[in-house]
Amino acid sequence: MRRVRYEAILFDLFDTLVLFDRDRLPLVQLDGRAVRTTAGHLHPLLAERYPETTLDAFHDALVWSYQEAERRRARDHREIPAGERFRLCYGRLGLDPGAVPEEVTGRLLAAHMLHLARAAECPADHLALLDWLRGRARLGVVSNFDYAPTAHRVLERAGIRGRFEAVVVSEEVGWRKPRPEIFEVAFRRLGLGARAALFIGDRPEIDVLGAHGVGMDVAWLNPGREPFPEGLRPPTYELGRLADLRGVLEGKG
Numbered sequence: 001m002r003r004v005r006y007e008a009i010l011f012d013l014f015d016t017l018v019l020f021d022r023d024r025l026p027l028v029q030l031d032g033r034a035v036r037t038t039a040g041h042l043h044p045l046l047a048e049r050y051p052e053t054t055l056d057a058f059h060d061a062l063v064w065s066y067q068e069a070e071r072r073r074a075r076d077h078r079e080i081p082a083g084e085r086f087r088l089c090y091g092r093l094g095l096d097p098g099a100v101p102e103e104v105t106g107r108l109l110a111a112h113m114l115h116l117a118r119a120a121e122c123p124a125d126h127l128a129l130l131d132w133l134r135g136r137a138r139l140g141v142v143s144n145f146d147y148a149p150t151a152h153r154v155l156e157r158a159g160i161r162g163r164f165e166a167v168v169v170s171e172e173v174g175w176r177k178p179r180p181e182i183f184e185v186a187f188r189r190l191g192l193g194a195r196a197a198l199f200i201g202d203r204p205e206i207d208v209l210g211a212h213g214v215g216m217d218v219a220w221l222n223p224g225r226e227p228f229p230e231g232l233r234p235p236t237y238e239l240g241r242l243a244d245l246r247g248v249l250e251g252k253g
């Protein structure tokens with residue numbers, strides 16, 4: 001079997017290797033509207049301890065805490081772990097974040113992550129690509145995600161965890177893409193340098209910028225055929241579908 005021109009292929013996880021489908025999140029009625037959210041499953045777990053907390057207020061605080069965590073992450077690319085994000089949510093609800101028992105946060109986190117993991121799926125053509133890559137390149141994952149066990153669980157549910165020699169998640173590293181630190185952890189685990197690997201991801205300002213920043217070639221997954229943002233160095237390759245990577249690696253792309 002012929003190996004491809006890169007020793008290793010490193011994938012972004014969400015919306016690259018696996019697709020996140022919001023329509024698979026639980027449906028809950030809020031203010032007479034049907035909303036896809038985990039809030040309906042999480043709220044009873046918090047209300048057991050804090051019965052004055054309403055579902056509507058909890059949902060608002062949950063959404064706000066996500067947006068606030070994203071604002072803070074965008075400032076310096078430091079990861080805000082999911083537990084910390086939940087403490088932002090408690091503060092928004094007027095609770096003392098330090099007084100909420102760890103056990104309550106643990107139960108919220110478990111329920112939240114269970115539903116997120118169920119909403120992620122690895123399409124058949126992605127699985128076929130991974131089958132084709134077997135023996136042709138070493139594989140890794142570099143993911144921005146705030147709770148590492150869920151990233152591993154998503155791969156396990158898809159039956160592909162064993163394909164990857166390195167699965168690096170920002171929650172474990174403390175830094176998110178595009179910071180070099182997270183890519184460097186992957187290089188160390190695989191024992192190779194940036195020039196030996198190709199990165200594939202869907203976000204120009206995270207995946208393409210980050211991979212170029214450490215000296216990797218990068219394939220931008222762009223199913224929506226969006227224009228590439230001005231001012232960023234363009235990707236080495238552009239893919240309409242992940243499965244098109246095979247043609248690129250065979251020199252037909």
Ligand SMILES: [Mg+2]
Pocket residue numbers: 012013014015016201202203
């Ligand atoms: Mg992504």
